[in-house]
Amino acid sequence: GAGVSQSPSNKVTEKGKDVELRCDPISGHTALYWYRQSLGQGLEFLIYFQGNSAPDKSGLPSDRFSAERTGGSVSTLTIQRTQQEDSAVYLCASSLTGGATEAFFGQGTRLTVV
Amino acid sequence: GENVEQHPSTLSVQEGDSAVIKCTYSDSASNYFPWYKQELGKGPQLIIDIRSNVGEKKDQRIAVTLNKTAKHFSLHITETQPEDSAVYFCAASRGLTGGGNKLTFGTGTQLKVEL
Numbered sequence: 361g362a363g364v365s366q367s368p369s370n371k372v373t374e375k376g377k378d379v380e381l382r383c384d385p386i387s388g389h390t391a392l393y394w395y396r397q398s399l400g401q402g403l404e405f406l407i408y409f410q411g412n413s414a415p416d417k418s419g420l421p422s423d424r425f426s427a428e429r430t431g432g433s434v435s436t437l438t439i440q441r442t443q444q445e446d447s448a449v450y451l452c453a454s455s456l457t458g459g460a461t462e463a464f465f466g467q468g469t470r471l472t473v474v
Numbered sequence: 475g476e477n478v479e480q481h482p483s484t485l486s487v488q489e490g491d492s493a494v495i496k497c498t499y500s501d502s503a504s505n506y507f508p509w510y511k512q513e514l515g516k517g518p519q520l521i522i523d524i525r526s527n528v529g530e531k532k533d534q535r536i537a538v539t540l541n542k543t544a545k546h547f548s549l550h551i552t553e554t555q556p557e558d559s560a561v562y563f564c565a566a567s568r569g570l571t572g573g574g575n576k577l578t579f580g581t582g583t584q585l586k587v588e589l
Binding site: 401 | 506515518
C-alpha cells in the first residue's frame with residue numbers, strides 16, 4: 361500500500377456535530393494538500409502543509425475548519441459544528457516536494473451531513 | 475485569485491475518434507498546468523502536465539498544448555478507447571515559483587467513449 365490512504369471512506373453525521381477526517385500520505389512526501397469536491401464541481405483547495413513550515417490555510421472556507429499534520433506525516437482535517445453545505449468529498453494529496461511535482465490523491469472521504 | 479474555466483462539460487465520442495478538452499486561466503503568473511483523470515469512486519490521477527516554458531507535450535495517445543499569450547491550454551486524446559471514459563480535470567498553479575503547488579481546478583469534463 362504505497363498510495364495515499366484516507367479514512368473513513370464514508371461518513372454520515374448529524375448537523376452540528378464535529379467530524380475528523382484522516383490522511384496518511386505517501387512515505388517521504390513532504391507536501392500535503394486537502395481539497396474539497398462538491399457534487400459535479402471541480403476540486404477546491406483548502407490547506408497546504410510543507411515540511412515544518414506554517415501551513416497555508418488560505419482555502420479554508422470558515423473558522424469551523426482546521427487541520428493539523430503531526431510529525432510531518434499523518435494529517436487530520438477537523439470540521440466543527442457541521443452544516444449541510446459541508447457535504448462533499450474531501451480529498452487529500454501528497455507530493456514529494458512543494459513545487460510543481462505530481463500530486464498523488466487518495467480516494468477521498470465522502471461526508472454527508474444530515 | 476486564479477480562475478480556470480473548462481469546456482465542454484460532457485463529451486461523447488466514438489471509439490477510435492479524437493477528443494479535445496479546452497481550458498482557460500486568468501492568472502498570468504500561473505506556470506504549471508496538469509491534467510487529471512478521475513474514475514468513479516477514486517481520487518484524481520495525473521495523466522500529463524505541462525510547464526509554462528513548453529508549448530506542447532505528448533505522451534503516447536495524449537498530448538497537451540499551451541498558449542500563454544491567450545492563457546489557454548488543451549488536452550488531446552487520440553484513438554480513444556472505452557477505458558478512456560472518465561472525468562477529466564484541468565488545473566493551474568504557480569508551482570514553479572515556490573509557495574506550494576496549490577492547484578485551481580476546472581469544473582471537469584465527463585468523457586464517454588462509445589463502442
